[in-house]
Structure formats: structure tokens, C-alpha cells
Amino acid sequence: MDKMPKWADLFLIPIINLILAFIISGLVILAIGEDPIAALKLMVEGSVMSTYGWGFTLYYATNFIFTGLAVAVAFHAAMFNIGGEGQAMLGGLGVALVCLFVPWPHWSLAIIGAMFSAAMFGALWAAVPAYLQAKRGSHIVITTIMFNFIAASLLNYVLVNNLRPKGAMDPATAKFPEPTHLPSLSDILNGIGIPFAERTPANVTLFIALAACVLVYLLIWRTRLGYQIRAFGKSEPAAIYAGISPTRIIMISMMISGALAGMMAINNVMGEAERLVLNSTEGAGFIGIAVALMGRSHPFGVLLAALLFGFLYQGGAELALWTTIPRELIVVIQALVILFTGALDGMVRAPVERMFLAMRRKEG
Amino acid sequence: MDFVTLLQILDSTLRLATPLLLACLAGLFSERAGIFDIGLEGKMLAAAFLSAAVAAVSGNVWVGLLAGIAASMALSIIHGLASITFRGNQLISGVAINFLAAGITVLVSQSWFKQGGRTPSLEGPARFESWTLPLANTLEPIPILGPIYKELISGHTPLVYVALLAVPFTWYVLFRTRFGLRLRAVGENPAAVDTAGVSVVGLRYAAVAICGVLCGIAGAYLATGLQAGFVKDMSAGRGFIALAALIFAKWRPWYALWACLLFGLFSAIETRPDVIEALIGVKVQVQLLGALPYIMTVVILAGFVGKAIPPRAGGEPYVKER
Numbered sequence: 001m002d003k004m005p006k007w008a009d010l011f012l013i014p015i016i017n018l019i020l021a022f023i024i025s026g027l028v029i030l031a032i033g034e035d036p037i038a039a040l041k042l043m044v045e046g047s048v049m050s051t052y053g054w055g056f057t058l059y060y061a062t063n064f065i066f067t068g069l070a071v072a073v074a075f076h077a078a079m080f081n082i083g084g085e086g087q088a089m090l091g092g093l094g095v096a097l098v099c100l101f102v103p104w105p106h107w108s109l110a111i112i113g114a115m116f117s118a119a120m121f122g123a124l125w126a127a128v129p130a131y132l133q134a135k136r137g138s139h140i141v142i143t144t145i146m147f148n149f150i151a152a153s154l155l156n157y158v159l160v161n162n163l164r165p166k167g168a169m170d171p172a173t174a175k176f177p178e179p180t181h182l183p184s185l186s187d188i189l190n191g192i193g194i195p196f197a198e199r200t201p202a203n204v205t206l207f208i209a210l211a212a213c214v215l216v217y218l219l220i221w222r223t224r225l226g227y228q229i230r231a232f233g234k235s236e237p238a239a240i241y242a243g244i245s246p247t248r249i250i251m252i253s254m255m256i257s258g259a260l261a262g263m264m265a266i267n268n269v270m271g272e273a274e275r276l277v278l279n280s281t282e283g284a285g286f287i288g289i290a291v292a293l294m295g296r297s298h299p300f301g302v303l304l305a306a307l308l309f310g311f312l313y314q315g316g317a318e319l320a321l322w323t324t325i326p327r328e329l330i331v332v333i334q335a336l337v338i339l340f341t342g343a344l345d346g347m348v349r350a351p352v353e354r355m356f357l358a359m360r361r362k363e364g
Numbered sequence: 365m366d367f368v369t370l371l372q373i374l375d376s377t378l379r380l381a382t383p384l385l386l387a388c389l390a391g392l393f394s395e396r397a398g399i400f401d402i403g404l405e406g407k408m409l410a411a412a413f414l415s416a417a418v419a420a421v422s423g424n425v426w427v428g429l430l431a432g433i434a435a436s437m438a439l440s441i442i443h444g445l446a447s448i449t450f451r452g453n454q455l456i457s458g459v460a461i462n463f464l465a466a467g468i469t470v471l472v473s474q475s476w477f478k479q480g481g482r483t484p485s486l487e488g489p490a491r492f493e494s495w496t497l498p499l500a501n502t503l504e505p506i507p508i509l510g511p512i513y514k515e516l517i518s519g520h521t522p523l524v525y526v527a528l529l530a531v532p533f534t535w536y537v538l539f540r541t542r543f544g545l546r547l548r549a550v551g552e553n554p555a556a557v558d559t560a561g562v563s564v565v566g567l568r569y570a571a572v573a574i575c576g577v578l579c580g581i582a583g584a585y586l587a588t589g590l591q592a593g594f595v596k597d598m599s600a601g602r603g604f605i606a607l608a609a610l611i612f613a614k615w616r617p618w619y620a621l622w623a624c625l626l627f628g629l630f631s632a633i634e635t636r637p638d639v640i641e642a643l644i645g646v647k648v649q650v651q652l653l654g655a656l657p658y659i660m661t662v663v664i665l666a667g668f669v670g671k672a673i674p675p676r677a678g679g680e681p682y683v684k685e686r
Contacts, residue, residue: 149654
């Protein structure tokens with residue numbers, strides 16, 4: 001018998017964790033001499049009270065859905081993929097190559113090509129650590145961390161030596177050609193008569209991200225492969241006994257994870273910047289860890305958590321604009337969310353479990 | 365390449381290897397006791413900030429050093445609570461600590477000093493001065509050995525010597541004392557240590573605390589020895605290079621020294637591409653040099669050149685009874 005009802009595990013504990021993280025964040029704001037309530041108000045106003053704010057919030061959320069799903073899929077196979085950042089960087093390279101060197105007639109074709117290329121690059125970048133884990137027993141966490149740094153160096157090299165236009169000082173590619181321009185969310189919504197603020201970065205990739213949530217759900221809970229991934233993640237010896245090949249599951253789950261992280265690039269590289277710059281990912285790969293932890297590795301949870309982090313990102317930018325609180329506040333909040341929902345989960349879980357046990361005893 | 369250039373490069377190798385070595389030994393204590401620590405980076409950064417901040421305000425670098433150690437210790441306690449007491453995931457805790465340090469250092473330094481996330485630059489007694497060892501100037505005229513003694517061995521800040529002495533100290537503590545034997549045992553088979561009546565929790569907290577002290581010194585060296593003041597993100601991935609060096613060294617103190625010197629050499633020649641070109645006749649890309657520690661670590665981890673086997677109980681929380 002379970003120690004506590006499922007709803008408590010899925011909703012109550014994450015919410016308590018989140019509240020603890022926010023209380024401490026509030027104390028941090030107090031400690032640096034600012035007003036947490038005023039800060040929160042400003043964040044809410046700047047990110048969700050106008051369609052302009054939503055245009056940014058949804059753009060950030062799209063990034064985090066991809067990286068969150070990436071970490072979540074790997075979590076189901078008991079793999080901790082910290083390499084989302086590097087995989088997303090390589091995805092950006094894939095997008096840039098396809099957008100720069102293929103003469104696309106229309107954006108709808110370009111996005112398919114870019115998606116494929118980004119997913120391939122991300123998956124291949126994740127495949128090496130996956131192979132080393134499966135065949136040589138190298139710890140996936142360490143190798144994916146190392147691959148983040150190697151990716152950054154590689155990208156730096158390629159941008160400086162190969163992709164930088166002649167005469168340009170900036171280590172960045174040329175602007176992508178016009179036909180690869182993706183319609184923004186405001187283009188689409190204004191087109192069907194819903195007013196939405198223009199010049200915001202949210203774009204058609206949002207719908208691809210939502211589709212990815214559904215597909216990941218179907219994969220994990222409605223297919224044989226998903227069952228094998230979950231079985232392997234729960235218990236490796238049991239999975240082997242059931243005839244599931246560990247190498248196959250590690251490789252496939254990590255490559256799906258890498259592909260998802262890589263696909264983030266169609267949002268930030270193709271949809272927003274329209275060229276590849278150094279550090280285009282801006283840490284979104286790491287936020288995927290917080291998002292997946294908070295979303296309990298479920299696509300719907302990931303979606304909610306990604307929206308929350310999108311709000312935090314846009315709200316944090318607003319704070320930096322209007323107050324003296326630097327943008328790094330969101331890094332602190334992100335750290336506290338990871339700490340409480342991930343590492344200190346047991347601190348909250350044990351008393352809650354005891355409470356439910358006591359309640360049950362009283363009833364019985 | 366002439367003798368003077370060689371000395372210069374080796375000299376900066378030693379200086380750049382120092383923070384790596386301290387952080388690497390910090391990780392060594394923690395991981396030998398079975399607590400994975402990918403939060404070395406964050407602890408160094410927090411220590412760098414607080415040491416520089418306190419040194420700037422108090423004007424005394426030694427007080428700054430203590431403050432740096434305290435900052436690193438505070439994060440170590442969080443890591444200990446999460447991974448020992450509440451049996452959480454050590455890797456996730458480490459990730460959280462890195463972000464916590466990256467964010468809070470900028471937030472607090474902006475609030476205290478209002479200089480865009482940096483501390484005022486340190487001068488005079490607020491910074492570690494380099495020590496001239498005895499007879500350095502007298503012995504200088506001796507060919508080859510004289511300059512080596514004066515330029516390479518003498519003339520570093522005290523923390524460089526602390527780092528070098530920490531190597532034999534670590535070796536002695538881990539391999540020649542009862543505490544060290546128990547500490548290593550708790551990383552291999554905690555149940556056996558527990559059966560012998562020794563506290564697993566106590567040993568692991570001790571290891572995490574030593575890790576905090578060493579990371580604190582490493583961070584203080586960054587901000588008050590290597591550079592004069594704290595700037596945002598100044599640890600710049602050094603914690604991860606230290607982690608790489610730890611694996612490269614197969615969790616052994618003397619190997620750690622060589623690994624850190626090697627990685628220090630890479631960063632020393634990264635700024636001197638002309639020297640490499642003169643030396644091996646090929647133009648090596650700076651990006652490749654920057655990535656080399658990470659690539660070498662992956663190769664070592666893959667077991668193609670030697671095999672790095674981590675402590676057996678690493679990363680697993682110890683549950684006394686099931």
C-alpha cells in the first residue's frame with residue numbers, strides 16, 4: 001500500500017517545495033534591501049498582464065519545454081542528462097547550417113528541414129556520452145558536463161573560423177535568408193483576428209513544443225518502447241531479466257533527449273535571433289533540469305513548470321529593467337527550485353508521509 | 365623558445381594550477397567518502413566573492429580568507445544536509461549549489477558595492493602579496509638553478525604553497541591515518557564501517573566539511589591572489605576542470621597534482637599561441653586547448669587509456685536499515 005495518496009505525491013509535495021523556494025527567494029530580496037511584494041507585482045505585470053509580456057513569457061517557455069522534456073525523457077531511463085546545454089548549442093549549429101546553405105522556398109519547408117537537422121545534431125551530441133555510459137560504464141553526468149564545454153569550444157571555433165561572414169568582428173553567422181523567417185505568434189493571432197502585441201519573440205515553434213509534449217506523453221506511457229524505458233529506469237536488473245537491452249534503452253532514450261534539447265534551436269536561433277551567435281542558449285539547457293524536476297518528469301508537469309520559468313525569466317528581465325535587482329535573481333530562484341524539488345525532496349516528503357500515515361491510523 | 369619564456373610559462377602554470385589543485389583535493393576528500401560533488405565550482409565562486417568582499421571592507425586579506433572559507437562551508441552544509449541527512453540526489457544538489465552561488469554572488473555584490481556585480485579592486489594588505497623565499501636574490505647569479513629558484517619556486521602568494529603542501533597532507537591523512545582509512549572505507553562500503561561501530565554520517569560530514577575548507581581556500585586564491593577582486597562568474601568553469609582532473613587522477617592525491625599542473629599548463633599556453641607554434645611547428649587553435657582537459661577526461665573515463673574507477677559507494681545515500 002502506498003504511504004500517501006497519488007495526488008499528494010504529484011501536486012502537494014511539489015507545491016510545498018515551490019512555496020519553500022519562493023519564501024527563501026523572498027527573504028533574499030528582503031536581505032538585499034528590496035521589497036519582495038513589490039518585486040512580485042512588477043514581475044506579474046511585466047510578464048502576464050499584457051500580450052506584450054506574454055509574447056516573451058511564451059517564447060522563454062517554448063525553450064524550457066524542449067529542454068525540460070529532454071531531461072524528463074532521460075530521467076525515465078534513470079539517466080541524468082546535464083548536457084542539454086551542449087546539445088541545444090549543437091542543435092543551433094544544425095539549424096544554422098540548414099538555414100544558411102539550403103535555398104528554402106518557404107518557411108514551412110525550412111522549419112521541417114531545420115527541425116530534422118537540429119534534432120540530428122542534438123541526438124548525435126548526446127549519443128557519444130550515451131555510448132560511453134552503455135558500453136564503457138563512464139558516468140553519464142560527468143561526460144555530459146564535459147560535452148557541454150567541448151560543445152562551447154567547438155561552436156566558438158566554427159563561428160570564428162568558418163561561419164563568420166568576411167570582415168565581421170562578431171563571432172556569429174550572417175543573418176539567415178528571408179524565406180527562413182518564421183511567423184511570429186502575433187502574425188498568426190492577428191491573422192485570425194485576435195489582437196496580440198507585435199515585435200515579441202514568441203513564434204510558431206510554440207505549437208511544435210506543445211506537440212512535442214503530447215508525443216513524449218504517448219511515447220512514455222503508450223508505447224512498448226516507453227514501457228521499456230520506464231522499466232529500465234525503475235530497475236536495471238529487472239529490465240535485463242525481462243529481456244530489455246540496457247545498451248539499446250540508454251542509447252535510444254539519450255538520443256531522444258538530445259534531439260529534444262537540440263530542437264530548442266528552432267525557437268531561439270531560427271525563430272528569434274535568425275542567426276547563430278555565441279552563447280545562444282543562455283542557460284536554457286540547465287533550466288530544463290529544474291523544469292523536469294518540478295514537472296515530475298511528466299509532459300504536462302513540464303509544460304506547467306516551463307510556463308512558470310517563462311514567467312520568472314520575463315519577470316526577472318522586467319525587474320532588472322525597472323529596479324536595481326539584477327537579472328541573476330532568477331538564477332537564485334532557479335537554484336532554490338532545483339534544491340527543494342530535487343535534492344531536499346526528502347525533507348518535505350518524510351513529514352508529509354508521516355502526516356498521511358497518522359491520518360489513516362486515526363480513520364482505521 | 366628561450367629559457368626566460370619557458371620560466372614564464374611554468375611560472376603561470378603553477379599559478380593557474382593552484383585553484384585547480386585545491387578544488388581537486390577538495391573533491392577528492394568528498395568523493396572518497398562517497399559524496400559526489402559537482403558543486404565545487406559554486407563553492408569556489410561563493411568563496412571568491414565573500415573573501416574579496418570582506419578583504420575589501422576589512423583591509424585584511426587573512427580575514428577575507430576566513431570569510432571565503434565560511435561561504436564555501438555554508439554551501440557544503442547545504443550539500444551535506446541534502447545528500448547525507450535527507451538522502452537526496454547528490455548530483456542535483458551539486459547543480460543547485462552551482463546556480464545558487466552564480467546568482468547570489470552577483471545579487472549580493474550588486475547590493476553591497478553597486479559596481480555591476482564586482483567588488484572594489486583590492487590593494488596592499490587586502491590582497492595576498494607574493495613571498496620571496498630566503499636567499500632568492502643571493503642565489504640568482506647561479507646559472508639555470510638560480511633563476512629557477514627565484515622565478516619559479518620563489519615569488520608566489522602564500523596560498524600557492526598551501527596548495528602544494530596540501531598534496532602530501534592529503535596523502536598522509538587518507539593513507540596513513542585511521543581517519544583516512546575509515547573515510548575511504550565509507551566511500552567503498554559504508555555498511556561495513558557502520559557494522560564496525562563507526563558513524564557513517566559523521567565521517568561523511570567530516571569529508572564534506574574538509575571539502576568546504578579547501579574549496580574556500582581555492583576561491584579566496586582566485587579573488588585575492590590570482591586576481592585583485594571579485595568579478596561575476598570568475599571561477600569560469602575551474603570547478604569542472606578540477607572535477608576532470610580528479611577523474612584524470614583516478615581519485616589519488618599525487619596524481620591530482622600532476623593532472624592539475626597539466627591542465628594549468630594548458631591554460632598557461634592558451635594565452636601564448638606563438639610559443640606553441642614555435643615549439644611544435646603547427647598552429648594549434650586556442651579553442652582546442654581550452655577543450656583539451658574535457659576531451660582528455662572523456663577519453664580517460666571511456667577507459668581507452670587506463671581506467672578510472674570511482675569509489676564504489678559514490679553517489680548513494682546510506683540507509684542504515686531497510
